[in-house]
Amino acid sequence: MFARKIVHTLCGVVLLGVFATSAASAMLDTRHATYFTFSRSVQLPGVTLPAGTYVFEVSNAGSGSSLVLVRSRDRSTVHAFKLTNAIYRPASRNLEAAITFGETSAGNPPPVKAWYPESETAGREFIY
Structure with a gap:
């Protein structure tokens, strides 16, 4: 009886590890x-964001998530973790990765309005 409980506990721990690993890899889907x-x-x-290179990614790409993560080029620093709305790319635009900017007053940095990942018709519109 005691051995059966140990086996069940070990199986549960292994399954938990498998699910946790697959969930973590889905959240970091670099595609x-x-x-x-x-x-x-x-x-x-x-x-x-000061001038520089940044990585934009959907937090959990397979889930239809509305969260966008913006990190430093080496991914060591998270600069933003923001809610977004789905937005569709204008039909006249190609499917290259793109960012659109909103209007701003002179001397202020332009706001990033939307991000369109490469090869996708839908993008993410930032909520201000």
Whole structure:
């Protein structure tokens, strides 16, 4: 009886490890990551990014998530973790990765309005 409990416990731990590993790998799906280099500062809701290279990625790409993660080029620093709305790419645009900017007053960094991942018709519109 005691041996049966140990076997069941070990099986549960192994299954938990398998599910946790697959969930973590889905959250870090690099197929939906895009690198952008900005020559000057830009804004995201609540944060200003200085000039540099950043990685934009959907937090959990397979789930239809509305969360976008923006990190440093080497992914060591998270600069933003923001809610977004789905937005469809205008039909006249190609399917290259793109960012659109909103309007701003003179002297202020332009706000990133939307991000369109490469080869996808849908993008993510940042909520301001």
